Amino acid sequence: MIKLLLFKLLAVLERPPFNHLCASAIRGAARALRLDTALVGEFDILLRDYPVQYAGAMLLTLGGLKLGLPVHVFNLNGFIQSPPARTAAARLVRKHLERHDGLRTRRAQRLIRQALLLENREADDREVLALARAELEAFLAPTRARPAKAGARFEHAAAGAALADADAVFRGIGVRMFLVSGTFLGAVRDGGFVRTEYDIDVGYFVDEADQRVIYEAFRDASAFVHANHSPLLIKAIHHSGITIDVFPHFAEDGLVWHGSNKHRWYNTPFTLATREFAGGRYLAPADADRYLEENYGNWRTPCAFWDVSFDTPNRVFPYTPSALFMLVNYVTRTDERHRMQSALIALRDVFGLDYTDYIPSGGSAELRARIGGAARTLIVGCFDPPSREELDLVDSLAATGSLVLVAVASDALLRAHGRRPVMTETARQRLAASLRGVHAVHLDDGAAARDALRETLGDVEVIMAAGALEHRAVSGPGPIEARSAAG
Numbered sequence: 475m476i477k478l479l480l481f482k483l484l485a486v487l488e489r490p491p492f493n494h495l496c497a498s499a500i501r502g503a504a505r506a507l508r509l510d511t512a513l514v515g516e517f518d519i520l521l522r523d524y525p526v527q528y529a530g531a532m533l534l535t536l537g538g539l540k541l542g543l544p545v546h547v548f549n550l551n552g553f554i555q556s557p558p559a560r561t562a563a564a565r566l567v568r569k570h571l572e573r574h575d576g577l578r579t580r581r582a583q584r585l586i587r588q589a590l591l592l593e594n595r596e597a598d599d600r601e602v603l604a605l606a607r608a609e610l611e612a613f614l615a616p617t618r619a620r621p622a623k624a625g626a627r628f629e630h631a632a633a634g635a636a637l638a639d640a641d642a643v644f645r646g647i648g649v650r651m652f653l654v655s656g657t658f659l660g661a662v663r664d665g666g667f668v669r670t671e672y673d674i675d676v677g678y679f680v681d682e683a684d685q686r687v688i689y690e691a692f693r694d695a696s697a698f699v700h701a702n703h704s705p706l707l708i709k710a711i712h713h714s715g716i717t718i719d720v721f722p723h724f725a726e727d728g729l730v731w732h733g734s735n736k737h738r739w740y741n742t743p744f745t746l747a748t749r750e751f752a753g754g755r756y757l758a759p760a761d762a763d764r765y766l767e768e769n770y771g772n773w774r775t776p777c778a779f780w781d782v783s784f785d786t787p788n789r790v791f792p793y794t795p796s797a798l799f800m801l802v803n804y805v806t807r808t809d810e811r812h813r814m815q816s817a818l819i820a821l822r823d824v825f826g827l828d829y830t831d832y833i834p835s836g837g838s839a840e841l842r843a844r845i846g847g848a849a850r851t852l853i854v855g856c857f858d859p860p861s862r863e864e865l866d867l868v869d870s871l872a873a874t875g876s877l878v879l880v881a882v883a884s885d886a887l888l889r890a891h892g893r894r895p896v897m898t899e900t901a902r903q904r905l906a907a908s909l910r911g912v913h914a915v916h917l918d919d920g921a922a923a924r925d926a927l928r929e930t931l932g933d934v935e936v937i938m939a940a941g942a943l944e945h946r947a948v949s950g951p952g953p954i955e956a957r958s959a960a961g
Contacts, residue, residue, distance in 0.1 A: 488526060496526045497521045500517060500521065500533050504533060507540050509562075510558075512556060512561075512562050513563060515556070516532075524553070531546065532548050534546045535547060539567060542573050547584040547585055549588075550592060560592045567585050567586075567589040583608075587605065636716035637751075638752075639698070640676060643697075649678055649687075649688065650746065651677070652746050652756070653675070653676060653749070653757070654676060654758075655721075657671070657675045658759065658762070658765070661751040661752075662749075663766075666752065668776075675721065676718065678723065680724055689702075692710040698711060698718075699713050706735065707719060708720035735794050736791070736792070737782075737790070737797070738790045739786060740768075742764060742768065744765055745761075746759065747760035769787070770787070781812065781816070783817075784820070802817075818830050818833060831908065849875075850879060850931070850933065851871050852936045852937070853868060853878065855939030855941065856888065856939075857883065857905065858888060861940065868911060869910070871911070872910060872912075877913050880906045880914075881916045881927065882903055882906050883918050884919045885899050888943070890943075899917065903915045924936075
């Protein structure tokens with residue numbers, strides 16, 4: 475409502491005679507402030523070419539800088555054009571910052587930006603890069619990270635007592651408890667609980683105890699006010715409000731996993747060793763480096779953006795309705811693009827529900843190559859259906875920023891090698907075109923046609939995927955014109 479009223483007021487001020495009165499007042503105030511002559515002249519240009527509100531905003535900024543007052547930071551760089559006026563404005567900004575040397579606010583950063591822009595600095599200027607790094611590091615610093623789960627109650631001092639009480643429950647029934655996941659990450663990397671923690675993660679091996687026994691021990695322990703269990707998790711609430719997640723660990727096909735009916739996290743089998751943490755001594759995976767790399771990848775650097783469903787390298791979505799509907803919820807009931815996009819890709823890869831056309835992609839490969847000078851790579855393969863090697867090759871090249879082009883084998887080429895096509899030519903081309911990072915798809919009809927395509931494309935690196943058909947097994951017609959995925 476306030477914003478609407480403000481807009482209505484501004485609309486009134488833009489109409490005669492109010493706009494003329496405002497313009498006269500702004501010119502008079504600029505002269506009264508004894509601003510540089512070049513800056514005063516910029517107001518005439520601004521009042522002539524733009525709504526009066528822009529001149530008013532610039533006056534507030536320049537006046538505040540001149541008087542050393544807290545200023546509204548207007549985009550001076552965008553509206554002050556003449557070199558003398560830009561120099562004068564930059565000088566005002568610098569003097570203001572000198573007077574407030576200890577100022578480290580967001581407003582000060584915006585002023586420094588204005589000074590650098592007014593001074594026409596280049597992107598590789600040392601001060602420009604230093605400011606960019608300072609802003610990024612301040613925003614991404616782990617001390618600024620918000621809790622991973624809104625509303626979670628997690629006091630680090632209380633968490634240490636909760637962990638000790640959980641360990642006492644396990645010791646009371648003769649079962650080994652060990653630190654896992656985020657709790658173990660904090661123990662190794664941070665020497666304490668992760669700053670964004672919201673619960674405690676511990677585990678046990680299922681061959682050492684029946685889950686019912688562990689659940690009943692937590693249920694009956696005076697240190698815990700509530701406990702419940704499902705086949706893959708025991709959740710206990712400590713009297714401090716801290717939640718303990720207790721994960722059974724299962725052996726399967728030479729690996730160890732824990733999780734739920736929505737996620738599974740796999741690890742190389744591990745032994746346990748004692749580790750000091752949070753005022754106590756607890757068991758934990760002995761090979762910390764391997765365990766944490768499997769769970770977190772680059773675990774030594776605190777992560778600014780983390781989603782347990784998509785950012786854990788060892789996560790697998792089981793083929794269950796629960797996992798399916800969880801991913802559907804991520805798409806339909808969240809406004810976080812990272813999670814929505816990751817869920818759409820998982821729905822395609824795990825459940826065969828391909829709605830990735832709704833993810834922005836594609837565009838003119840030719841134009842992008844001309845604009846950005848990006849390298850172009852032509853991947854030649856069968857794609858009938860795409861093999862894991864072909865998919866990995868597309869992903870890896872797309873990740874480098876290369877413009878990825880794909881040539882899929884024609885029906886004639888496959889049959890010439892004694893292979894019966896699994897998919898139609900059109901289906902192969904459409905599937906290849908749907909892959910993330912692919913900008914154009916062509917039809918590969920053998921060595922001669924491939925040479926003609928390479929000549930047509932010009933500066934392009936050609937990579938033969940594993941299993942690509944190098945040439946016709948029998949003689950055939952000459953080169954054919956390469957066709958796009960649209961047919």
